[in-house]
Amino acid sequence: MSTSFIPASELPADDAPPAAPDFGPAARLTCRECGSSYALGAAYACIECFGPLEVGYDYVDVTRERIESGPQNMWRYACLLPVASYAGDEPNLNPGMTRLVRADNLARALGMTGTLWVKDDSGNPTHSFKDRVVAVAQSAARRLGLGTIACASTGNLAGAVAAAAARGGQKSVVVIPSDLEDGKVVTAATYGGTLLAVNGSYDDVNRLCSELIGDPLTEDWGFVNVNLRPYYAEGSKTVGYEIAEQLGWRLPQQVISPIASGSLLTKVDKAFREFVQLGLVADTPYRVFGAQATGCSPVSVAFREGHDVVRPQRPNTIAKSLAIGNPADGPYALDAVRRSGGAIGDVSDAEVTEGIRLLAETEGIFAETAGGVTVAVLRQLLASGAADPAAETVLLNTGDGLKTLDAVLGHVGPTAVIDADVDEVTRVLTTP
Amino acid sequence: MSTSFIPASELPADDAPPAAPDFGPAARLTCRECGSSYALGAAYACIECFGPLEVGYDYVDVTRERIESGPQNMWRYACLLPVASYAGDEPNLNPGMTRLVRADNLARALGMTGTLWVKDDSGNPTHSFKDRVVAVAQSAARRLGLGTIACASTGNLAGAVAAAAARGGQKSVVVIPSDLEDGKVVTAATYGGTLLAVNGSYDDVNRLCSELIGDPLTEDWGFVNVNLRPYYAEGSKTVGYEIAEQLGWRLPQQVISPIASGSLLTKVDKAFREFVQLGLVADTPYRVFGAQATGCSPVSVAFREGHDVVRPQRPNTIAKSLAIGNPADGPYALDAVRRSGGAIGDVSDAEVTEGIRLLAETEGIFAETAGGVTVAVLRQLLASGAADPAAETVLLNTGDGLKTLDAVLGHVGPTAVIDADVDEVTRVLTTP
Structure with a gap:
């Protein structure tokens, strides 16, 4: 894998110490590439092959009843996450159980x-799915005795980490590209903590964070999306769990997810497969689709060209939350899409703005650019026949339009600016 | 009352026609001033005395069990609102059941x-409490056969109306002051519908809307906060209902609410009293507190000076969502505060910004200016002894910081802007 992975330190394989931290049903870290197994810790890359590590579980007593009796947030799935049973009782933002909105107007507009x-x-x-992953990483940091939570962020993660740390009584160090939207920079800064703006792209920021991990300065830090990434990434499974539960314990036929690092898409797929394996839902077929902006479309290009390897790009798109030119989970996203019979598309920035407007005008949901990407790609995949207009479909909106106002600024505005006069209103409304 | 109220048309008192629209448990409109009673319709002012009309109910079978078996949104209280039992099944934004966050860090910071x-x-x-009131008004518009929902707005309502209309398949006309924050204007515009920006204050906008109601142009319009106001305002009761239910079916000892028109504060108080009358909670004493910005503090001034009448002001504050200089429910808010033994305070714009930052830094909640007002006034009332630091207290955050970034812009920002270099990070973090 890429050079951004460094080896797990001296953790003994399959040999957890007696007083191991409580990670609930999580039992080990397993290399996705070679299958090597490690004790749970702040490790994220295989010593043997440098492959990324993923949490492995020994699930017990996972039932619909147990989940349904849990809180109205993601902690209802604590028995399926690498967290202690009491994780939801520790100070955190309690994300999750967001709305699953039936979108008949949008379906009609898309010809579905x-x-x-x-x-x-x-x-x-904090208005993005990042609150979920941060909540799991925050818990992992506590278990591992790390007092500072840190991250490399394209924006949404910045706010999620800073807010979670504020509430959790932890320190935070958030590292962002210096050209992010005001809405994301100011928000992250308001929560307090250390906010470092880096002259460079997200990939530069990510590389800097990987380099920082070896430094004594960061001994006490958990980078949620670097050395805590195995835990962090599992938080995205809750999106998939919730979809299945909110549909009445069954799977949709199609799901379409934006792709940044590719992690969310793969974890939603993992959640569906786990629910099937655990007997929580029937084993019905589903297809996974991915969405990127053309200005940062390394996974979409690899899909189209039939490659297994994702060639890095230099991002240039208004969809900054998806602007990861060297996506860590790109190959796994490709695999999930191909295995399920799905597809990946990419759209121009103009189509992103149209996608945002279409979702807002049909369903009253104001999405950030990533949501506009996903709507526009769904439209494209329906037009090409890659997606089935007759299939039950779930579209993921991962963030909020208030954080990316620039995407619509200049495209929308008041119908008219008038004086406070009835005649002016009449003139505006009756003039064709 | 003020001249902005016009008489109810020819509605027969206490004499609903046989095929009356289904407003669920709502039975009549009653004048708050003289007690005159009217059939349910698009009326909002008493023919006899020009007093404001309020919905009267004949409640049946309201039990904790019935409420608890309802959906995880405000429609679980449909049996306590002027809506048909099926209102929640019609296209709407399904607001409500927002988080009640235990704020130990903030309590500590405030010395509670x-x-x-x-x-x-x-x-x-749409990230403010306005979704609740709009949902009830949207339902009323449907029952009354009004195809367009309209409003005068300080910003949050604009987005709530435009979004609800988009999803509900209704037309919308939203009227705002032209100097609103970008976050509110652009958001409202993205949902579509007609957006009229008026050169003037919110009070000018409100007056314009009252004048429009007599005009043939608006025959088909329901102004949610003018001629549908009796229904609309009842939506705020759900804030109070949820607080009591989320506390485990009991009342807090203190509640602190921002005051714009004053309606929210009075409806939370009404919700608590209804729950007591219906035997859903024990009759324990509680005090209601109000919060305004000094730059628009007509109710706070009336409280301090011992007046029953609220003298209008010309607003000048960054807390634009509270900038109503002539608040329709000011006298009723005063009454609820005085009756319960509470108090009202007002704070400077600088204190508003401090309040926003304090809430964000302690609890990871990024509030809009109205939330900053409420936090800062709570601090003030605790300092003066008007509020009890030992009492269980609920603070209402009614909106989102992403809509009022200007309030913190210039006050917060990155800790440092650096190159992508470990040494730069070390320098920033180790330099005192």
Whole structure:
């Protein structure tokens, strides 16, 4: 894998110490590439092959009843996450259980005859799905005795980490590209903590964070999306769990996810497969689709060209939350899409703005650019026949339009600016 | 009352026609001033005395069990609102059941020993409590056959109306002051519908809308906060209902609400009293507190000076969502505060910004200016002894910081802007 992975330190394989931290049903870290197994810790890359590590579980007593009796947030799935049973009782933002909105108007606009749903993660505390992954990483940092939570961010993660740390009584160090939207920079800064703006791209920021991990300065830091990434990434499974539960314990036929690092898409797929394996839902076929902006479309290009390897790009798109030119989970996203019979598309920035407007005008949901990408790609995949308009489909909206106003600024505005006079209103409304 | 109220048309008193629209448990409109009673319709002012009309109910079978078996949104209280039992099944934004966040860090920062909670209505679909009131008004418009929903707005309502209309398949006409924050204007515009920006204050906008009601142009319009106001305002009761239910079916000892028109504060008080009357909670004493910005503090001034009448002001504050210089429900808010033994305070714009930052830094909740007002006034009332630091207290956060970035812009920002270099990070973090 890429050079951004460094080896797990001296953790003994399959040999957890007696007083191992409580990670609930999580039992080990397993290399996705070679299958090597490690004790749970702040490790994220295989010593043997440098492959990325993923949490492995020994699940016990996972039932619908147990989940349904849990809180109205993501901690209802604590028995399926690498967290102690009491994780939800520790100070955190309690994200999750966002609305699954039946989107009949949007379906009609897209020419769909199957039911379309929008999983609207803008309803999370800091208005993106990142609150979910941070909540799991925050818990892992506590278990591992790391007092500072840190991250490399394209924006949404910045706010999620800073807010979670504020509430959790932890320190935070957030590293962002210096050209991010005001809405994301100011928000992250308001929560307090250390906010470092880096002259460079997200990939530069990510590389800097990987380099920082070896430094004594960061001994006490958990980088949520670097050395805590195995835990962090599992938080995205809750999006998939919630979709299945909110549909009445069954799977949709199609799901369409934006791709940044590719992690969310793969974890939604993992959640569906786990629910099937655990007997929580029937084993019905589903297809996974991915969405990127053309200005940063390394996974879409690899899909189209039939490659297994994702060639890095230099991002240039208004969809900054998806602007990861060297996506860590790109190959796994490709695999999930191909295995399920799905597809990946990419759209221009103009189509992103149209996608935002279409979702807002049809369903009253104001998405950030990533949501506009996903709507526009769904439209494209329906037009090309890659996606089935008659299939029940779930579209993931991962963020909030208030954070990316620039995408619509200049495209929308008041119908008219008038004086406070009835005649002026009449003139505006009756003039064709 | 003020001249902005016009008489109810020819509605027969206490004499609903046989095929009356289905408003669920709502039975009549009653004048708050003289007690005159009217059939349910698009009326909002008493023929006899020009007093404002309020919905009267004949409640049946309201039990905790019935409410608890309802959906995880405000429609669980449909049996307590002027809506048909099926209102929640019609296309709407399904707001409500926002988080009640236990705010131990903020309590500590404020020197409180009693439990402090934040009712965080930024979790609603368009991120303010206005989604609740609009949902009830949208339902009323349907029952009354009005195809366009309209409003005068300080910003949050604009987005809530435009979004609800988009999803509901209704037309919308939203009227705002032209100097609103970008976040509110652009958001409202993105949902579509007609958006009229008026050169003037909110009070000018409000007066214009009252004048429009007599005009043939608006025959088909329901102004949610003018001629549908009796229904609309009842939506705010759900904030109070949720607080009591989320506390485990009991009342807090203190609640602190921002005051714009004054309606929210009075409806939370009404909700608590209804729950007591219906036997849903024990009759324990509570005090209601109000919060305004000094730059628009007509109710706070009336409280301080011992007046029953609220003298209008010309607003000049960054808290634009509270900038109503002539608040329709000011006298009723005063009454609720005085009756319960509460108080009202007002704070400077600088204190508003401090309040926003304090809430964000302690609880990871990024509030709009109205939330900053409420936090800062709570601090003030605790300092003066007007509020009890040992009492269990609920603070209402009614909106989202992403809509009022200007309030913190210039006050917060990155800790440092650096190159992508470990040494630069070390320098920034180790330099005192």
